[in-house]
Amino acid sequence: MTDAMSSLYPFLSPATGGDAAxxxxxxxxxxxxTRDKAREIMELRGRVHREQGHLLAECGAALAERFARGGRLFSFGNGGSSTDAADLATQFLDPPPGTRPLPAFALTADAAVVTALSNDVGFDLVFSRQLAALGRPDDIAVGLSTSGNSANLLTAFGQAKRAGMLTVGITGDTGGRMAELxxxxxxxxxxxxxxxRVQEAQTTIYHVLAELAAEGVR
Structure with missing residues (x-):
């Protein structure tokens, strides 16, 4: 084993009792x-493309239309999905060369706002309160959840729809409660x-949507 491998996995080193076999x-x-995991995500991404490719195209066009009318995108999620929400916003703000940046904001980015709302009005309202204050009819709400069962996302989508926003849910498996909305x-x-695997495929979905939207408002 190399020195680097020995430092990371000392229990495998011959010096600590690990034999070569x-x-x-x-x-x-x-x-x-590693090969199995790579194969799984490649097959899953292919399946998403086959089964939901038409939806991706329709959604990308709808996003472009909203941005062309001056709309803004607000993304949100919990835990790992909160970091994906931040990355999603970044894809729109920092698009590929030759396309214009689009206004996008992650509702999880401001720790003061998130903790204040969670403490004062409740965690279930942490995203809907922000959309109530910021959302306009031409805007877009994108929520990410691996289970589709997060109460604060479900509440936020209801608020976004009441405000006239375009609503996009990105979830996993059979969709959970989000699929019932x-x-x-x-x-x-x-x-x-x-x-x-869900989170890996979700990144592909929102990267594709960002590219489609950017191309649509070029």
Whole structure:
């Protein structure tokens, strides 16, 4: 093993009792697991493209139309999905060369706002209160959840629809409670029970939407 590998995995080092055969077996298992995971996400992304590609195209066009009318995008999510919401906003603000940046904001970015609303009015309202204050009829609300069951996202979508915003849900598996909403204009559900695979495919979905929107308002 290299010095770097020995420092990361000392229990595999011959110096600490790991024999060469054991090291080779573990490394072979890791390589196979990595190949399996890569194969899973490639197949899942292909399935999303086949089954929801038409929705992606329709949603991208709808986003472009809203941006062309002066609309802004607000993204939100919890936990790992909150960082995805921030990345989603970045994709619109910092698009590929040759396309114009589009106004997008992550409702999870301001810790003072998030903690104040969570403390004063409740975590279930942390996103809907921000949309009530900021949302306009030409704006866009995009919520991300691996389960589709987050109460604060469901409440936020209701508020966004009342404000006349375009609503886009990105979730996993069969969609959870998000799939039962009648206030969503577009719903993308990654058909997998694995949180890891769902989040990996969700990044592809919103990257595609950002590119489509940027091309549509070029």
């Amino acid at each position: 054991s090291v080779d077996a573990v490394l072979a298992e890791v390589r196979e697991s 009648d206030c969503l204009d577009f719903l993308f559900a990654v058909p997998s029970p694995s949180v890891h």
